[in-house]
Amino acid sequence: MKKTWEGRFKKTLDPDADRFNASISFDKRLFKYDVKAGIAHAKALSKAGIITVKEAKKITAGLKNMLKKESSMDFSPYEDVHSAVETELSKAIGETGKKLHTGRSRNDLVATDTRMYMMDEIKNVMILIKKLMSRVTAVAEKNTDVFMPGYTHMQHAQIISAGQWMMAYCAMLKRDHGLFEFVLKRTDCLTIGSGALAGSNYNIDRELLAKEAGFTSVAENSMDAVSDRDFVLDFLYASSVTAAHLSRLAEEIIIYNSNEFNFLEIDDSFATGSSIMPHKKNPDIAELMRGKTGNFFGGLMAGLTMIKGLPLAYNKDLQEDKVLLFSRLDELKSILIISEKLLDNISFKAQKLETQLEDYFMYAVDIADYLVKKGTAFRDSHKIVGQMVGYSIDNNRPFPKFEEHELKKFSAKFGEDYYSIFDPVKSVNSKLTSGSTSIASVKKQITQAKKFIKE
Numbered sequence: 445m446k447k448t449w450e451g452r453f454k455k456t457l458d459p460d461a462d463r464f465n466a467s468i469s470f471d472k473r474l475f476k477y478d479v480k481a482g483i484a485h486a487k488a489l490s491k492a493g494i495i496t497v498k499e500a501k502k503i504t505a506g507l508k509n510m511l512k513k514e515s516s517m518d519f520s521p522y523e524d525v526h527s528a529v530e531t532e533l534s535k536a537i538g539e540t541g542k543k544l545h546t547g548r549s550r551n552d553l554v555a556t557d558t559r560m561y562m563m564d565e566i567k568n569v570m571i572l573i574k575k576l577m578s579r580v581t582a583v584a585e586k587n588t589d590v591f592m593p594g595y596t597h598m599q600h601a602q603i604i605s606a607g608q609w610m611m612a613y614c615a616m617l618k619r620d621h622g623l624f625e626f627v628l629k630r631t632d633c634l635t636i637g638s639g640a641l642a643g644s645n646y647n648i649d650r651e652l653l654a655k656e657a658g659f660t661s662v663a664e665n666s667m668d669a670v671s672d673r674d675f676v677l678d679f680l681y682a683s684s685v686t687a688a689h690l691s692r693l694a695e696e697i698i699i700y701n702s703n704e705f706n707f708l709e710i711d712d713s714f715a716t717g718s719s720i721m722p723h724k725k726n727p728d729i730a731e732l733m734r735g736k737t738g739n740f741f742g743g744l745m746a747g748l749t750m751i752k753g754l755p756l757a758y759n760k761d762l763q764e765d766k767v768l769l770f771s772r773l774d775e776l777k778s779i780l781i782i783s784e785k786l787l788d789n790i791s792f793k794a795q796k797l798e799t800q801l802e803d804y805f806m807y808a809v810d811i812a813d814y815l816v817k818k819g820t821a822f823r824d825s826h827k828i829v830g831q832m833v834g835y836s837i838d839n840n841r842p843f844p845k846f847e848e849h850e851l852k853k854f855s856a857k858f859g860e861d862y863y864s865i866f867d868p869v870k871s872v873n874s875k876l877t878s879g880s881t882s883i884a885s886v887k888k889q890i891t892q893a894k895k896f897i898k899e
């Protein structure tokens with residue numbers, strides 16, 4: 445492979461070592477950014493009087509021309525994208541092209557290229573998160589008056605609106621969006637001007653470079669700048685959290701789709717069959733969403749390990765950052781897109797859910813609060829309802845079937861109005877706090893989410 449550094453060597457690099465060392469197969473996706481960083485650098489070099497205005501124009505025109513030819517470019521002869529851009533530029537414009545790398549190093553260049561690329565991609569990820577939030581909100585809106593059991597410890601707990609269940613994921617995604625906003629801020633930092641590690645011998649205007657390359661901040665220390673991969677770790681962490689959130693959604697869709705729960709149906713176009721069992725309809729898409737999550741955690745561990753104990757400044761270990769970043773970025777985008785489509789392909793089974801709501805123990809807290817409103821202390825009403833639960837189990841009689849004289853044995857405060865407790869709409873609407881499952885609260889969450897999505 446063609447090198448930019450062969451001057452001091454008596455032998456060419458062993459072909460296996462060459463292949464092992466090269467990053468072109470994956471860093472060629474930085475091409476556009478390496479070229480843009482080059483255009484900014486040419487401007488800064490001419491401002492510093494290192495190249496003439498004419499030379500800068502020639503370099504800029506050559507680089508801009510290369511941008512148009514990306515799809516037909518042959519990257520294979522090069523070690524990395526930086527050598528490819530530099531060499532191809534010199535081929536196209538001649539000797540002047542050889543001046544572009546003045547005062548910079550691949551060490552500060554690769555960090556800048558990667559940051560520029562990731563800044564664009566993080567913005568894309570944030571758009572996808574909002575798109576998914578929008579789908580989640582639409583499903584919530586459609587199903588606000590569908591009621592289902594809410595769980596704690598995977599046991600029936602209290603009745604909730606399906607809209608509330610869905611909006612829980614919207615809240616998670618909003619936090620994910622905030623995490624990526626933070627990652628974007630931490631990625632937004634120009635590293636060029638750091639040279640190989642010690643800085644540059646030319647007084648390059650780094651503020652100008654930053655502005656031209658689209659950064660709002662400049663790295664403070666040259667040694668840190670060429671070896672800092674915190675922005676990579678931040679991205680790997682934020683992706684892991686998002687993937688973990690989506691794995692929870694996937695898992696709930698899987699179990700709610702099972703025969704045992706039967707809360708929802710996945711459309712045939714989003715389910716798969718079995719090669720041996722003719723009756724099977726499997727939730728493979730959701731299972732893969734869940735299954736891929738481990739790759740994100742693995743990527744985060746690999747990133748942290750890449751940095752651990754690494755001496756300053758640049759070491760080739762850092763080339764692996766792109767392998768981690770690009771693979772996680774691609775998979776994150778595909779999970780976000782498929783989640784949106786999966787949600788488009790599920791429907792609640794309202795009738796089946798109604799039979800689930802016949803577990804009247806889910807009204808236990810409402811009964812306890814009924815007594816509280818009539819003057820009983822909560823700890824006492826909790827005990828009374830606990831005794832009623834025992835009685836219900838022993839006598840195989842659900843709460844609404846309790847006779848008034850039986851009720852009186854538990855508390856004299858029970859009256860005729862006890863029987864109106866057992867209504868799912870009433871139960872959810874009796875929740876008064878903001879963020880609760882009451883229909884009004886779910887609607888408010890939906891309105892607020894829509895506002896956030898539009899911002």
Ligand code: ARG
Nearest residue numbers: 467524550551554758762763
């Ligand atoms: N391909 C390298 C990377 O991704 C570019 C920097 C190479 N620097 C060096 N000193 N060998 O990290």
